[in-house]
Amino acid sequence: MTNTDLIKKLENLSETISLKEPNAEYSRDEAAALYIKYTGACLTGVEEFINRFSPETVFTINDILQITKNEEYSTKFVDQMLAANVENAKNYIGSSFKDHLDFPDAAETATLDKDRHSVSIYTRNNLTINQKNSYGTIEKAIALNIEVNIDTNTELIIKEMSASESVLIYSQTSKYIGTADNSIIKGKTIRFSSNTCATTNLDLSASEHYDVSVASIGGVTLKLHTVKPISFGGYGLKDYGFKNLTVRYPKGTKIRPTGKTSAISIDKSNIDDVNGIEANVDSGISGTIVITCDL
Numbered sequence: 001m002t003n004t005d006l007i008k009k010l011e012n013l014s015e016t017i018s019l020k021e022p023n024a025e026y027s028r029d030e031a032a033a034l035y036i037k038y039t040g041a042c043l044t045g046v047e048e049f050i051n052r053f054s055p056e057t058v059f060t061i062n063d064i065l066q067i068t069k070n071e072e073y074s075t076k077f078v079d080q081m082l083a084a085n086v087e088n089a090k091n092y093i094g095s096s097f098k099d100h101l102d103f104p105d106a107a108e109t110a111t112l113d114k115d116r117h118s119v120s121i122y123t124r125n126n127l128t129i130n131q132k133n134s135y136g137t138i139e140k141a142i143a144l145n146i147e148v149n150i151d152t153n154t155e156l157i158i159k160e161m162s163a164s165e166s167v168l169i170y171s172q173t174s175k176y177i178g179t180a181d182n183s184i185i186k187g188k189t190i191r192f193s194s195n196t197c198a199t200t201n202l203d204l205s206a207s208e209h210y211d212v213s214v215a216s217i218g219g220v221t222l223k224l225h226t227v228k229p230i231s232f233g234g235y236g237l238k239d240y241g242f243k244n245l246t247v248r249y250p251k252g253t254k255i256r257p258t259g260k261t262s263a264i265s266i267d268k269s270n271i272d273d274v275n276g277i278e279a280n281v282d283s284g285i286s287g288t289i290v291i292t293c294d295l
Contacts, residue, residue, distance in 0.1 A: 007043050010036060019084055023060060031059040038080040039073035062088045075124070082122055082142065090142065090162060108143065112136030112156070131156055146187070150174045158202075163187040171197045179203045184225050192222060214245060214287075221246045223295055227253050232263070232289055233282030246290045247279075253293040255279050266291040 006029070013033030020026075026034065032050045035041055049071070059067075061081065068074050069092055081089035108123040110116075112131040120139040121127060127143035135155040138148070146163040150156060150171040159180045161167065167187035171177060171194040178201040179185060190204050191211040198218035203225060204210065210230040214220065224230070227249060249255070249270075256276030257264045263285045270293045279291060 003047060007047050010043055010047060019061070019086075022086065022088070025058040025060055026064075028053050028055055028057045028059065031064050034061075035064060035068060035073070035077060039076045041073045045072075061086055065089060065092050079122060082140075112138075150177065153177070158185060159183050161185045165189070167191070168193065169202070171195065171200075174198065174200070176200070177202065194220070212245070212247075219246075221248065223248045225250070225295070227277050229278040229280070231280045231282070232259075232285055233280075245287065246292065248295050249277075249291070249293045250295045251293055253277060255291055255293070257281070259283065260285055263287065264289050264291055267293075 009029060010033050013029060014036040017030055017033045017037060019034070028050055032046050036043065036046055065078065065081065065088060068077060074092075078089050078092050108121060108125050109128045109130070110119045110121055112119060112129065112134070114134045117135060118137040118139050119129060119141070122140065122142045125143065126145045126147070127141060128147045128149065129138060129141065130149045130151065131153050132151045133153065135153065136157075138156070138158045138161055140160040142160075142162050144163065145165045145167075146161060147168045148170065150169075150173075152173045153175060155176045156174065157178055157180055160183060163186070165187065166189045167185055168191045169177070173195065174197045176199045177197065178199075184203045184205045186205045188206065188208045189211065190206040191213070192200075192202065193213040194200070195215050197214075197220060200220040200222075202221075203223045205225040206228050207226060209228055210222075210224060212222065212230065212232050222245075224247060230247065253270065254272035254276040255266060255270055256273055256278050257266065257271065258278055259281040260283050261281065263281045264279065265288055270291070281289065
């Protein structure tokens with residue numbers, strides 16, 4: 001097949017091809033056509049690129065993400081695959097971008113208020129989401145670092161939130177904060193900090209550390225889907241006659257309380273003072289932290 005014939009074939013394929021199931025295989029030319037369709041990449045440039053591979057080579061979407069991660073249109077392809085709910089595309093937010101692109105200093109910002117009730121943002125930069133009054137939903141938030149500042153609210157539902165580095169959720173005054181069904185907030189470090197909040201029900205997965213600072217609370221439950229150290233401090237937990245702060249770990253987890261251990265309520269069967277996961281309590285804590293291992 002001549003170069004002209006191949007370019008014409010790619011052009012025609014790009015107009016008709018569509019995504020298959022997540023693990024489906026594509027021929028070399030189909031993979032190239034997908035890339036053209038979703039990025040608008042130059043036909044000639046793509047034709048030159050795929051000539052590195054045998055016509056018999058097959059590719060999955062993950063293969064395409066991997067071999068194109070340093071190419072000119074890679075960021076757009078990742079964006080498009082994320083929009084199409086291709087789960088593996090999340091794996092290419094951090095590594096290729098951080099290795100091959102500089103992050104601009106300017107951060108992305110979005111506001112949830114009485115005029116805007118939902119937000120869906122993917123950025124290679126830092127992301128700040130502010131909520132002021134009313135109710136709102138974070139449909140999808142993917143960024144380097146994510147900060148959620150809740151001035152006041154009726155409700156905030158988080159459906160998808162993932163940071164390559166850190167997540168901070170800060171509540172000045174809130175009536176309800178929660179994750180949607182089967183939704184888990186992800187980051188290397190996750191911090192929940194609250195001045196006052198009525199009800200909070202969050203599913204969290206930190207790969208390095210959790211940090212919790214609460215002044216006064218209603219019913220706060222943090223479900224930890226990865227077993228990593230946690231610190232309680234900051235304002236000093238105060239119950240004011242409301243429910244305690246509850247932290248739930250997966251079944252079988254062993255905890256090693258440190259610091260002001262008298263503030264922790266935990267079944268003795270879940271304590272391992274040598275090899276357990278550290279749960280450190282600042283001396284200023286005056287409330288009760290209930291730790292269970294029942295997820």
